[in-house]
Amino acid sequence: MTETPHPEYDKHADTLHRALTAITERGYWSAYPESPSPRVYGETAAADGKAAFEAYLNGDFPLDQPGTGDRVATEASPFGLELNVRYPHPGADELVAAATAALPAWRDAGPQARAGVCLEILDRLHRHVFELANAVQFTSGQAFVMAFQAGGAHALDRALEAVAYAYAEMTRHPGTAGWEKPAGKGDPLRMTKTFHVVPRGVALVVGCNTFPTWNSYPGLFASLVTGNPVVVKPHPRAVLPLAITVKYAREVLAEAGFDPNLVLLAPEAPGEKLASTLALHPAVKIVDFTGSTEYGDWLEANARQATVYTEKAGLNTVVIDSTDDFAGMCRNLGFTLTLYSGQMCTTSQNILVPAGGIDTDQGHKSFDEVAAGIAAAVGKLTADPARGVELTGAIVNDGVLERLDEVTKVGAAVLESRTVEHPAFPGAVVRTPTIVQLAAADTATYGREWFGPISFVIATDSTAHSLELLRATVGESGALTAAVYSTDPAVLDAAEAAAIDVGVHLSCNLTGGVFVNQSAAFSDFHGSGANAAANAALTDGAYVANRFRIVQSRRPA
Secondary structure (H helix, E strand, O other): OOOOOOHHHHHHHHHHHHHHHHHHHOOOOOOOOOOOOHHHHOOOHHHHHHHHHHHHOOOEOOOOOOOOOOEEOOOOOOOOOOOOOEEEOOOHHHHHHHHHHHHHHHHHHHHHHHHHHHHHHHHHHHHOHHHHHHHHHHHHOOOHHHHHHHHHHHHHHHHHHHHHHHHHHHOOOOOEEEEEEOOOOOOOEEEEEEEEEEEOOEEEEEOOOOOOOOOOHHHHHHHHHOOOOEEEEOOOOOOHHHHHHHHHHHHHHHHOOOOHHHEEEOOOOOOOOHHHHHHOOOOEEEEEEEOOHHHHHHHHHHOOOOEEEEEOOOOOEEEEOEOOOHHHHHHHHHHHHHHHHHOOOOOOOEEEEEOOOEEEOOEEEOHHHHHHHHHHHHHHHHOOHHHHHHHHOOOOOHHHHHHHHHHHHOOEEEEOOOEEOOOOOOOOOEEOOEEEEEEOOOHHHHOOOOOOOEEEEEEEOOHHHHHHHHHHHHHHHOOOEEEEEOOOHHHHHHHHHHHHHHOOEEEEOOOOOOOOOOOOOOOOOEOOOOEOOEOOOEOOHHHHHOOEEEEEEEEEO
């Protein structure tokens, strides 16, 4: 059986093939420019995108999916902007029934057609990237440039990466094969065999508040391109970015001749627990989730009819042994802790430093001097409110504020958090990072995640002790990132061995423009699936291959 080429596949074949090359080479490549410059996107793109975003406010979101009678509005912007977007509120059974009905034709279209349509959706979203970026900014609290990059261009790259991996896995086997086995003096046994890529069923994507697109797109497009209709359940405080995504996905699907109910939006009313209802629905066979460890564990334990992919919390850790660029190390860590007020799943929390200090290019630095150097770098980045807020963004929810209050009762503050008035948005909730000094014995404090602009500089007996603590804390609670600073190759090797043992990605001696809490599509894996912080990696073969099965039929030739 030979697939009939689809116009959208022909249109985007070059992009797909370049992405397939990128995932094997693992070098730098990006399909979507990350600079919001008018030289890249045109003189009117930014204004047009902002106007499109503002047109959604204080109105009914335009979405022609089943169950549009009842409406819900649950978002509250961290920047203080009144959103009041009202979304259709269908029931779980209605959503699943519509998705299920859309599956057969999408399955039968084949990998090429599905890949082509998915790339056309990404192209459509890219054309509306400023609209998307504004929606991400005002629901997540990210500053605009970060929202454009992480919520727009980089999210699209991660989606394309998932499509490439999925396409590679789906086409690993031929569609048909001739089979011939010798049978002694008689005629050979001959069979014609056909191999069908069969989706698992309805997929559910449960979005998060902080990175509504970046964390949702890999699962959404990995499921869709492998033939599974997708129900998108946004976080109640970050609906608009995924509503826009669903809107354009449905437009492309309909234009390509497919049922738009292959992608559906599932906003929830306060206290409804729609994610749990959908996750346990017998027809839901795939669940993607980013968020708390507690709920991720619940999904893994209870959504037994589905394959569940989770990214949860962890203890991202830095081991400082020595450095030949003390100023660069402090600047790099300062930026890491300041970016988006530490509200990233990859931001470092625990910084392990020998109590006796470290050797540097500036001479020996005491423990206190190391802590003070990092604190000074954060302070410099946040001293000017107009510049600082373009890094910190705004605080995403009250839980972060509660932790900022709670942490004042533990340890000794090396740097205290400050309230900052946003020069452009008076209603924005802005807090600068805090850094707290702890002893190695304070595991009850640093042994749990403090999501937000909170980090600890922890005095250890030695670098060997620091590595022991990394193994113990990450081994128990997981982590998405780890970093080490050392001029000693033996220490770097020991840190890498520890990272391999506990399944965490390691960055060494970052002092320039690469930061531990950033990852590049097509080159860096996000999460490893090898520790408690995540049971999957974005993106590898394991992330996509279990979203479909190969079902064969055979007939005598």
